[in-house]
Amino acid sequence: ASAQTIQVTGRVVAKDDGSPLPGVSVVVRGTTTGVITNGTGTYTINVPAKSSLLSFSFIGYIRKDTTAAANVNLNVSLVPDSRQLQEVTVTTALGIKRKAKELGYATQTISAKDLTLSKPTNLATGLSGKIAGLQITQANNQIDAGDQIRVVLRGNRSFVGNNQALLVVDGVTVALSYLNSLNPNDVESINTLKGANAAALYGSEASNGVILVTTKRGQSDGGGAFTYTNTTMLNQLSYFPKLQSQFGGGTGQDAFGFPQYTPYENQNYGDRFDGSLRSIGRTLPDGSIQMVPYANLPNEKKKFFNTGLDEQNDLTYSGGDKSGSVFINIQHLNSKGTTPGDKANRTSARINGTRMYKNLTANYSFDYTQRNYDKSYAQVYNTVINTPAEIPLTSYKDLTSLYGDPNNYFNDYYSSPYFDLANNRQKERKDALLGNLSLNFKATDWLDLFVRGGLSTSTIVGKYTRGAFTYSDFAKASGKSIAVNDIQSSTSDYDQFNSRYNGDFLATFHKQLSTDFNLKVIAGAQLTDQAQQNIGVGAGTLVIPNLFNVSNVSGIPSASESTSRYRTVGVFGDVTLGYKDYLFLHATGRKDKDSRLGKGNRSFFYPSVDASFVFTDAIKALKDNPILSSGKIRASISKVYTVQLIPYQLQSTFSTGSGFPYGSVAGFSVGNTVYDPNLKPEKTVAKEIGLDLGFLHNRITLEASAYTELTSDQEIYSGVNISNATGFTSAVINTGAGRTRGIELALNASPVISLRNGFRWNIGVNYSYNENKAISVYQGLDQLSIGNNNYIVVGRGYPQLLGNDYVKDPQGHVVVNAVTGLPTVNNTLVDFGQVNPKHILGMTTSFSFKNFTLAGTAELRAGAVVYNGFASTLDFSGISYTSAETGRERFIYPNSVIQTSPGVYVKNTNVTTNTGGGGFWADGIRDNVMSNYVTSADFIKIRELSLGYDVPTRYLKPFKFVKKANIALIGRNLFMFRPKSNIYTDPEINANTDNAQGVNNLNQTPPTRLYGFTASIGF
């Protein structure tokens, strides 16, 4: 602080209940200097003179102006304002600020205060459960999982196209994975535009809704402040599948049909544990052989995985004065994965700034992120599962130890997972740059001109390596299957480059037409240019082992390249007509041109109309009602076109024939995909109605919406499968239609209770119901595969999970063979249900008392199924709980029937399966049948619990430079409740982030529980 100024501090509370008000804006009148009150309602501001007038304003309260006078300690209480809706402005598409009351469509805003109340460590967790209709799914828990996130608003519209929301940070479109790297403390506010309606102005990309993130600008009081935050989280694998504990290694049976112990087996179909000392593995060259007690070692698999660690440090500077502000954040994240040896780090720097010159305001932001990881690409979960229960797996960590040596490792068929991890590595570095500059020129009092340029680029450089290993002659001759082939070293390099340029231009006219009518017109244009290049070079075998350079290749290196580029230009208009400040009509129109489509289909126009009616303002009797403070009804209809194609999907191609060129002999093949040169954009017509109510001075708010969206001319850019007999396997065409319907409710009470002693209880409940239905697929076909056992089925929700099941009688009993007692597989696909939840219920609550805040987020998702793909391996290896339930004895297949003559089934009471061992569980009868591994995907999760403490200012006095400090203990994913039938794992973890969900496999290790703390100090 400079010498001329005076420092004023104080606390702002609510007049009605005396509770502290965080987030109140405190501004020196006539200047742009201002600060925000902290979590305990206190503020500190430098004022230029004693007589300065301070203005306190806060959403839902009447502004209070008061003189600083000689007071260096100024406490203020604010009176609630029942006419809140009027004051609130919402950032909508393209950064256009509109009054909340004039919006005719659903938006949901989360303030910095609500977002950071539960001290989330990143935005993705910060948003989960807080927005009705929003579903965030983390695909994976590997070290690089941060990139693998799926964010969907209002469910799926497109069959195969992108259904994910658009993420816009400070006006620049960025990848969704950005949610995982944004520090919630840097966020000013988040607004979601939920439907196609809200997003008409963003064009095609926004047809799935938009998440608009506004980061903080620097404070403008002439001073500067630093905040340092450390977040440390421990990451522990949990929710392991239920395993058997009775049987050890083995695969075969003796002459009498009894299970036989095999010392070098990966499967668990040996005899029952008896505690005797037994040999494992094969006899070693020195004649030794490892001996262990033949008994279950319950925690070896869990212990194989480490406790992961994420440590994030943030340093933020915020400063500025009348003519501008600057906000700088530097962040470093260090991660250690749960898989031994996996590690990652991320460093980013962000600068946001504002400069003001008379009528011109310039905003800029600049962000650089570098992310590195070093992980194994080996599928060790598979190997860990394929380890019998008596094996002391973690004792093989040292690869140079006698039994850890890959030559001597006990397992004949799988190499040691420790060896696999060490020998198969992937390293990747990503550099991402984001920049954006905008200029706003207030030409006259009725005309604003705005122009913005944005740039986002990223470069990824990565390398895979596989080390060489030569098995000893002894291992080879011993009969050890895995030793038959030596491991050749190999390497491959890849590069990916992405860039996106944006240009926006906006002109805003606003005019009061008469005392009753107000008109606002926006005209604008938007331009984007996106380019991508991927290059890969591989060396399958290296000449000098372990010299990981592709030029060290034996033979010919493989090479690949793909580049793509496309451009879009849109022009749009937006008109709002207000009548007496309670009735608003709003219409938009946009015309796009997209280079990905053919000349005749390249341009398309789409409009939207919405209306909002604030009945509490319009109807006199409702004005200043003590209970109902505000009320609004709204309706909207819009049409949006989307281009789902990647570039170059209009023309058939010829691919280089497999193996070609052989020397100078070239060869080409007719591609397997048929393309439609006249492809049209995908069309969505969305209709929506809503009701927003505020009660008790808007302490309690309810937002309700109902919507229906019809998406037709679905662009199957991944290709509709067609009969091979056509000569092709897929066709990229427009086809089919799907409808989505749903409701959303958001109820917030802040506070529910607020006592004079400072106790506050806030609660927020978000519920959404979403169902979709495929109306048609393609030329009379009734289903369309979209991969991962997901299908679009006419008349059903989409996607649905389909797979094989046993032959069943009409009542659904499994039909078994009268002789063998075994069921048979029915390869006609069975519809197991939808993979996305119909119901999502999120609840956030917080209790604050004095300087403590206890906050929690819970989420329920229901109405979906999941295919636990990895569980087939559990059965194959005989480690699954189910495989031991019948004691490995022959058994009567539960609830089975026998067909005595065609169509006649009798209950099976006496025919047992001809085996209860591996022959049943591992040899295709059980493990190849998908229905055995499909369970309900429903769950209730306590996603987050946190206990925060704001260190009172008086304790900070001794440390002069420290202005604020707080600390929070955080637990994430602590509790999960799921149906009993799901004995496998957390159903939320998914194989990928595309539309095909509800499937996991061996690439996903069990999910993690996280514990940790976050601490920050301001100075």
Added chain:
Amino acid sequence: CKKGYFDINTNPNNATSATPGLILTNALNTTARNTTGSYEFYRFAAPWIGYWNFSGGVSGFLEERSYNITSNYAGATNTWANLYDNLEDYQYLEQQGKALNKPYFVAFAKTMKAFDFQYLVDFYGDIPYTQALQSTAVIRPKYDKDLAVYEELAKQLDTAAALCKANLGKVASGDVSFDIVYAGDLAKWGKLANTIKLRLLLRQSEIAGRTDYIKSEIAKINANGLGYINANETANVQPGYLNSDGKLNPFYASFGYTAASTKTLQGGHQYYLAAEYSLNFYQNNGDPRLGRFYTTINEGAGTTYVGHPFGPTATDAEKPQFISAIGPGLVSWPSDASKPQPLITDFESLFLQAEAAQRGLISGSAEALYKSAVTQSFIALDLTAADATTYLSTQAVADWSDASNAGTGTSAEGTSYDKKIILIIKQKWASLNGFNDIESWCDYRRLGLPADIPISNNPTATTRKIPVRMPYPQSEYNYNPQNVAAEGAISQFTSRVFWDVK
């Protein structure tokens, strides 16, 4: 915007046009990779027909061991997909050949389409033919009767041979190098077309009342006068295979070794080991081909030859260390990595001719053709003609004039045959090991020969019988449901191909 601002949608990654020659090279290589050089052609037929068996070093192969194959079985799904994909390339070649007035391309296309379609019929019976290969114009092609397809293929092959004859020596010099089989030698292409046709006709040998049709079709072959593939005229595909991953000879790539600098076994080489039945046949009959078809145990490091019986789940002792593997006559490391891949061998053509002559369908000495066939089989395995002569004269199982080969014998189903036919078919079986086991499977279905091929005794094999067909692939039930449903329920044990009348 500037003019052309949006005209940036030209594919920079893939070709959007290709000359017929470039399509031909790949199509021929793809046929080799998808048929005689493919994993698919051996994965089930090699064990069923007594050549190979599964290693105890790997689990799985339940469907093959038990004959319990379904429409999802890879052996059923892959060949369907691969052949139709390959056919589309020949379809394009035929269209382009016509459009560019290059009749030899049309001849190549028709010949190779017949080659592919014949196997589709032999695997699946009724198949889409008349409405096939028409892209999205007919997305759900109807199925044609297998017999009708066979008859149409015979006509197409006549046209192909006629085109070859009419254009002898007229292949444009620039197009010669695209023919990676016969380097533009249209006389040999004519022989290939005629040989495929002879194969098609002999398949129908057991259909009652079919002899006149067969004879009239052979008359058409005789009319073009180009003859059949003879000794040293094997239809070999050779684009320039070399010992580099992705460019290996396809059979070697499936059942041999990788291109590593040390001898590294491909998966298929470890999974498939010698079957007791065939190994004993060679070993017990003084057949020098034993050491060519199989290694000694432990990948040649041992001294004995050991096979193991087909059916039971392989035990731990039935691993490469203790069982003979696929031998150096088929996959010699590393030299065979670059050898050509035969589509139809000269000895198969000679066996076909020997059978036809013995049946009185063509002129010529059945005995001479038979002996030439056995000799060429020896030569294909890098043995000598002298070795063959010794074998043919000293071993009863090969000696044309041995008393045991006179009179009649019976097939697996008890049908009586001229023992010379039995001799020819058994030796044809003995020679096709690793060259074309689908032909042996077809002969077994057609004739029940060799009669003593062991049937799986796997406990899960509820029907103890070698399947007579492949089920239609699941993809057809998914994407062409009405048409495949019209074929009715398919059983691999009873839904026979039209020529399989036993």
